[in-house]
Amino acid sequence: MALRTVGSRIRRTVRGAALAAVAVSVVALGATVLAGPAAAAGLPAPVAVAGAPDLGPDVYVFTPSMDQSDIQTTLDALAAQQVPNQFGTQRYAVLFEPGTYGTPTDPLVFQVGYYTEVAGLGQDPTDVTINGTVDVYNQCDATDGCIALDNFWRSLSNLTIDVAGGSGCQANTEFWAVSQASPMRRVNVQGASSLMDYCTAGPQYASGGYIADSAFSGNVVNGSQQQFIVRNSALNGWSNGVWNQVFSGVDGAPAEAFGQAGDNQYTTLATSPVTQEEPYLYIDAKGTWQVFVPALQHDSSGTTWSAGHTPGTSRPLSSFFLATPKISPAAINLALLRGRNLLLEPGVYDLSSTIVVDHPNTIVLGLGFPTLVPQTGKPALQVATPSGVKLSGMIFDAGPRTSPALLQLGVGNRLLGRLPIANASAAAPTLVQDVFFRVGGATAGRTSAALVDYSSHAILDDIWAWRADHGTGVGWTQNTAPTGVIVDGNDVTAYGLFVEHFQKTEVQWNGQGGEDIFFQNEMPYDVPSQAAWMSSPTVQGYPAIALGSGVRTFQGYGLGSYSFFNQGIDIHATQAFDVPQTPGVQLHDLLTVFLNGSGGIDSVVDGTGAPVSSATSGTPSNVVSFP
DSSP, rough: OOOEEEEEOOOOOOOHHHHHTOOOOOBBBBBOOOSSOOOOOOOOOOOOOTOOOOOTEEEEOOTTTTHHHEEEEEEEHHHHHTTTTTTOOOOEEEOSSSSEEEESSSSEEEETTTTEEEEEEESGGGGEEEEEEEEBOOOOTTTEEEEEETOOOEEEEEEEHHHHHHHHTTEEEEOOOOOOOOEEEEEEEEEEEEEEEESSSSSBBBBOOOSSOEEESSOOTTBBBBBBESOBOSSSSSSOOEEEEEEEEBBTOOOTTTTTTOOOOOEEEESSEEEEEOOEEEOOOOOEEEEEOOOOEEEEESSTTTSSOSEEEEGGGEEEEEEHHHSSHHHHHHHTTOEEEEEEEESEEEEEEOOOOOSTEEEEEEEOEEEEEEEESOSSSEEOTTTOEEEEEEEOOOOOSSSSOOOOEEEEEEETTTTTTOOOOOOOOOEEEEEEESSBBBOOOOOOEEEOOSSSSSSEEEEEEEEEESSTTTTTSSSSSSSEEOOOOOSSEEEEEEEESSSSSSSOOOOTTTTEEEEEEOOOOOOHHHHSSSEEEEBBBOSSSEEEEOOEEEEEEEEEEEEESSSOOOOOEEEEOOOOTTEEEEEEEEEEEEEEEBOOSSSSSSTTTBBBBBGGGGEEEEEEEEE
């Protein structure tokens, strides 16, 4: 996430050789100064669309027959409000019915701000075409220049972009300059793409991102993206790499090159072991609104839609309970108890009790980044019967009283040997996709853990758990949270696991047969003293990932942990990764980096790997395989 303290950002060092590999011309443009969240004077009201369900006042549904100038006006007003609105309470979904929007000579070009979901409503990405661009640019202010380190909480999915429009260095390029919690799924980009904004003034940093089930006909400029994961997609060129670029099941991916001479640190897996793409809204040939559930895949590569319709099944939207923030948890739970699926409309849900999913195969679908905030020290959501349950597209904020977890998968008792009581199965895994956790930042909050997974056979697909380093309620004794993610279930697979700034072990993985493909971590910035951050009398600090002492099988690929201790104190972590040294536990392509500040990380994994400190700033310490 962003290297930022309250009141200032610390600029990350990106090696010049990596950026030199980007064949683009950098043109400094006059940047707009964003002084902070500022609501627009008013947004246009959504236009009623024939046949569309009532999804609330914060969901915009566009049709090809609408006047393009009206669509443009609405999208520009949304961007004006949401681009600077990092911790606001506004939430929006922008949905395009099947058809074509814009033309090559009159393109539809717009920006996507915070808490804005943009999605097509076709069964396939090719059913909705935008001639133009759907952009995310650097944010600029008077003191820190223009960077993308805080470009979080937005998404783009299920449509085709025929790239057109723009001028100068912005001409004919789809810009998606994002960091964490900004997924791109099921997008078909016809033309050039950039994951950094090389047009605004520097330093142009971007930090992490996630792409799945997408195809790109033109070259993708990675640029200053320090880490990135692309899963089950198709590429036609990737410009460069910095510290940690992971490709899993990607046709046309760069060849494996981690830890070799040069700057392109690529981890490349030919196939993804087990995947199931995220459920999504669509309108079928009869005009009925449905939720499509893609089929489970094993050892897969490429997109699900390249040879025709994505395999899977549909559920009518009428089988979903449509919840708003004004509806009580009791009413939501009654609907779930009666076997309904759940669609959470945009907004902030202050929860007086836990939402409980107690039927297998239930879908809980967030629309427009609904945000769940427990108010009474309980989990916000618990999946009591996890088999086949699918959760996607939502944010969990810690509340004013310490919760044992914000999201709990399965039922277990950590005091009794961490044994799970309820499980999913290999044939019906639990899916958690595009689900993001915050402790502080938007609101003051505390929790013991963000995500606790007791269930075996879960797929964690694009997770960001963040103990905030800026915003509201931030401080070592304020937004307290020892652990980000706890995995007690067996055979759990994670793709795109981002866990940052928690105060003790950030990921505790106790289950057997686990696999993590891509991990990004920053250790806590605000450690007040070394004495306050000791995992044992002889071990300084806490690891980013620790495997339980009884774990005998685990695979990890593309794992990175960074340090920025910003209190001016010589703080050290003995190691970033702590694992049992046994043949079945294997780590591939792991690294540490000193970003800024003081102190450092003394080894990568269990004493292996060179230390990083101010003397190595910005240069990774790599371990190609362990043991």
